[in-house]
Amino acid sequence: MEQKVKLDKDLIKNPRLWRLSIRIDEHNMHVVLFCKVEDNSLIYRKIPLDTSTMSLQKAIEEAIYENPLLLSDFDKIDCIIESYKFTIIPSEIKSPEIQQKIFDETFPDFEGIMYENVINEINATILMGIHADLKNFLQRTFNNPNILHHLTPLCIYFHRKSRLGNSGKMYAYLRDNSLDLLTFGKDSLLLANTFSFKDPMDAVYYILAYRQSLKLDETNNELFLTGNNSIRETITPILKKYVNYVMPVIFPSAMFKAGKDAFNAPFDLIILPLCE
Numbered sequence: 001m002e003q004k005v006k007l008d009k010d011l012i013k014n015p016r017l018w019r020l021s022i023r024i025d026e027h028n029m030h031v032v033l034f035c036k037v038e039d040n041s042l043i044y045r046k047i048p049l050d051t052s053t054m055s056l057q058k059a060i061e062e063a064i065y066e067n068p069l070l071l072s073d074f075d076k077i078d079c080i081i082e083s084y085k086f087t088i089i090p091s092e093i094k095s096p097e098i099q100q101k102i103f104d105e106t107f108p109d110f111e112g113i114m115y116e117n118v119i120n121e122i123n124a125t126i127l128m129g130i131h132a133d134l135k136n137f138l139q140r141t142f143n144n145p146n147i148l149h150h151l152t153p154l155c156i157y158f159h160r161k162s163r164l165g166n167s168g169k170m171y172a173y174l175r176d177n178s179l180d181l182l183t184f185g186k187d188s189l190l191l192a193n194t195f196s197f198k199d200p201m202d203a204v205y206y207i208l209a210y211r212q213s214l215k216l217d218e219t220n221n222e223l224f225l226t227g228n229n230s231i232r233e234t235i236t237p238i239l240k241k242y243v244n245y246v247m248p249v250i251f252p253s254a255m256f257k258a259g260k261d262a263f264n265a266p267f268d269l270i271i272l273p274l275c276e
Contacts, residue, residue, distance in 0.1 A: 007031065007045060007069035015072035020142075021269045022070075023150070024134075025082035026056060029063050031070065032269045034258060042259035057133050064141065077145040078272055079138050085110050085129030086149055088192055091118055093125070103127045117152045122159050122189040126152055151180060151192050153268045156275040158182050159189065167220045171249065172207055173267055174227035174235075179203045183214055190214055200234045207235075208242055218242060224249045226267050 012018055017037055023030040028048055035041035047067070049059040064070050087106045093099060103114040112131040119125065128149040138145050154173060162169040162184035170191075173180040177198060183191040191214060195206045207223070223239065225232045226249035239246045255262050255270055262270050 007033075007043075007067035009069050009072060011043070011069050012072065015069075015074045018072075018074050019076045019078070019273065020070065020072075020074040021078040021080070021272050023080040023082070023266050023269050024060060026051075029060060030266050030269060031067075032261075032265050032272075033069075034273065036075070036273075039257045040259040042255075042261050042265075044261040044265040057131065057137070060134065061137060071141070073143060077142045078148060079142070079145045080148050080150050080153070080268060080272075081128065081130055081134070082150045082194075083128045083130060084194060084196075085112070086151070087127050088124050088189075089127060091120065091123045091125050099125070099127055103129070115147060115149075117149050119152060119155050122155055124155070124189055124192075126155075126192075150268055151182070151194065153272050153275045154180055154182055155189065155192055157271040159184055163187070167222055168216060170207070170211065170216065170221065170223045172203070172223070172225050172227075174203060174225065174231045175266075176228060176231075179206060181206060181210060183210070183216070200231050201238075203231065204235050204238050207239065211243070219244050221245075222247070 012033065017035050019034045019036065021032040028046055031045045031047060033043040047063045049056065049063060051059050085107050087103060089099070089102060099116065100114055107129055110129045112129045113135065115128050115130045115135065117126040117128065126149045135147065138147060158171045166186070168183065168185050170181070170183040177196060179195045179197060181191060181193055181195065191210060197203050197206070222245040223243045224247055225236065232248065236246055252271060252274055254274055
């Protein structure tokens with residue numbers, strides 16, 4: 001749902017009862033507004049970022065300033081950043097110096113800064129690259145925003161789901177031209193990564209190749225798909241030729257009452273309230 005009407009302040013009477021969640025990638029800013037005490041309240045907007053005449057940083061700033069509701073005093077603010085510059089390390093590595101060294105050696109040419117997301121539930125820390133101007137703008141514009149790498153909510157949510165049953169589980173979150181792939185053993189994270197693709201068959205390749213590299217049992221290790229419906233419908237019959245158990249991720253029942261817009265928003269934005 002691309003934005004047609006600006007998000008003006010009179011749209012919400014009491015922002016202190018609402019949560020603002022923003023997802024930023026190279027092309028769009030996705031916005032979810034959700035009231036924790038009101039059913040059917042969820043508002044979703046997809047705001048294209050016009051980078052044809054300005055930098056991505058400027059486009060993000062313009063998109064926020066053109067929607068004054070986003071500058072209200074919300075109860076909680078989350079900012080998900082889609083970044084391909086990231087690495088995952090054990091949470092035992094707490095030294096900022098060692099973390100920085102690992103990140104610099106992984107991305108020696110990155111000109112931004114390192115930002116960490118500690119995920120205690122899976123004993124892992126995501127070190128992500130973010131441009132200093134963007135980080136400073138978000139922290140200056142919003143009241144104590146929670147800045148997250150796009151894999152962080154997926155790691156938390158799917159880890160909790162993976163503990164149900166005795167088999168390992170792989171989850172694939174499909175977008176128009178990218179794929180998040182997460183795999184869990186009985187009690188640990190085995191893989192979390194993001195891949196770009198141009199053709200749905202590329203997504204099939206990544207899924208099957210990583211299942212093979214992790215030596216997953218195609219009989220007992222389940223595969224769950226979510227995200228872009230068209231791509232999911234295209235690749236599911238193909239995957240079923242190689243994996244015994246291929247199923248869609250069930251939409252979280254706790255968010256059914258949020259409102260119909262919840263079905264249109266990015267999955268990682270919708271599950272954020274369930275990751276606390």
